[in-house]
Amino acid sequence: MIDKKRLYLMIGLARFEKKHADGSFRISRYYQNDYTAFALIRNLLLSTIAYILLLGVLLLANMDTFFARLNSADLRPVIAVLIVSYIIFVGIYSVIAYILARIRYVRMQSDMEEYERALARLGRMYRRGYHEESGEREGQEEEEK
C-alpha cells in the first residue's frame, strides 16, 4: 500500500525540482563568494563590450567634432575622459550585478533549506517504513519457525 502522505511529499519535491532546475539548483553548486565573483567577471566582460559599442555609436554620431578635437595636439584630456567614464560605467554595472547576485544567492539558500528539510523528512519516512517492513518480516519468520 502506497503511503499517500509520502507520495504527496515526493510529488511536491519533484515539482520543486522541475521548477527550480535552472535556478536554485544551478546556483547551489557554487559557494556564495564564487558565485558573486563569477557574476562580477561576467559583468566586467559584458560591460566592456557595451562601453566599446556605445563609444562607437557616439563617435559615429559626432564624427566631425571628434576629428576636429583629434587634430589638436593634446590628447590627454580625451584619454582621461575615456578612462574615467569607463571606470564609472563599469563601476555602476558592477554594483548592480553584485546586488543581483547576492539577492539570487540568498533566495536560493532559503529555497534549498526548505527543500533539504523536506528531503530529510522523506528520508525519515522511508527509514521508518523500512524498519516497519523488516519488523513485519522478522515477525513472519518467527511465526513460521
Added chain:
Amino acid sequence: MNALLELRERLIRFYTDYDIYIRPLFRFALAVITFITLNDRIGYMSQVNNLLVIIILSVICAILPINGIVFLGTILIVVNSFGLNVGVGAFAVVLYLLMLLLYFRFVPKDALVIILTPVAGALHVPMTVPVVMGLMRGPVSAISLIFSVLSWSFVNGLPDTVEAVVNRKGASMIDIVQAIPGAMLNAKTILMLVTFVVVFLIVTCIRELVSSHTWEISILVSAIIYLGLMIAGASILNVKINLPITVMETVLSAAVALVFEFFCYNADYSHTEFLQFEDDNNYYYVKVTPKRRPRYDLEVEEEQDEEEVEADGDEKRFVTRENNAFEKKFDGINLQSKLEESLKSLNTNQNGRENRQLHTSENETGKDARTSGVAEETIRLDRISPEMEKEAKAGDETLGETRVIRK
C-alpha cells in the same frame, strides 16, 4: 455577464487540459503575426520577405520558449536592415546588442516588449503595450518600455527617413549611418516615450489599489491620459499627429486591453504537469491536474481564505491541500480505513476501476512473483469509494493520477 464568466471558465478548463498543444500554437500564432507585420513594414530583404520563411521561423518559435520570438524577430529586423544598407544593418546589430548588454541581460522576461512594440504600432494599437505591461509587471519595467520605444522608432524610422537617404545620389556610408540617430531621436519619439512611461506608471499605481475593478479603471483612465498627453504633447513639441487616427488607436488599444483583462484578471492558468521520479521500490509517473474554482467573486475568495488549513513546517511549502466544502463533510471519519476497505472490495471485483496487473519476469525462475515480478497500479488521488465519487463529480476535480510501477 455570467455567460461570459462561464465561457472564460470553460476556456481556462480547456487550456488546463490541452495546454501542451495550446501553448506552442499560441507561440506560433504570435510569431506569424509579428514576422508578417515586421516584413510588411521593413521587408527590404526579398529572401526573408517570404511566407514560407515566416512559417518556418514561426514553427521554430513554437518549439522554443517565448524569448525565441524575441531572438528571431531581432534577427529578422537586422537582416532586413542589411537588405536596405550594410551600414544600417551594422547599426541595427549594435543597437540590439546594446539593449541586451545594458538592460535585458538582467531582466530577460521583459525582452518580448522590444519586438511587440513595433508590431503594436504597425497594427494601430500602441497603447496596449504600456497598459498590459503596467497590469503585469512592476515599476522597474518602465526601463524596458523606454528601450521598446527606441526599437519602435528605429523600425519606423527606416522606411520614413533612412530609406530616402539611402536612395539619395551621392550618399556615403557615414551620411546614412548618421541619419539613423536623427530618425530615431526626434520629437515624436520623445512624445511617445513620455506618454508610454506616464501611462505605464499610472496603470501600475491604480492596479495596486484595493478594489475588485482596478484593472478596468486603470485601462479607462490610461486611455484618457494617453489621449490627453498625445494632444498636449503634439502641440508643445510641434509634432504632427492625425487626431481621428489617434482617437481610433486609443479606443482599439483600450478594447484589446479589456479583452486581455477579461482573460487574465484573477485567472489561474496553472497547467497540467507531468512528473517522473523513482525510489528504491517503484517508478512513479504522475499527472497533476490543478483544481479549479471560480475566483472572480472577491467574497468567495475571502470566505475561502478563512477556511484555509495551515500546514506546518516543511509541509507548508511542499504539501498544500485545502479543505473545501466537499471534504468538510468527512471531518471525524477515518478515511484511511474506508479507503482500505473499498480497495479490498475492488480487488475481488474484476470490473474494478483500479487495474492491478502482475507480470513475472521470464528470466527469473523459482522466485516469489511478489518480490521479483513487475506490478503496476494506478492510483487516483482523492478518490475514496464509488459512492463518494458520485458526490465528488458534482463539484470537484481530482488532484491527479499516479501510476506506480514496482521494480
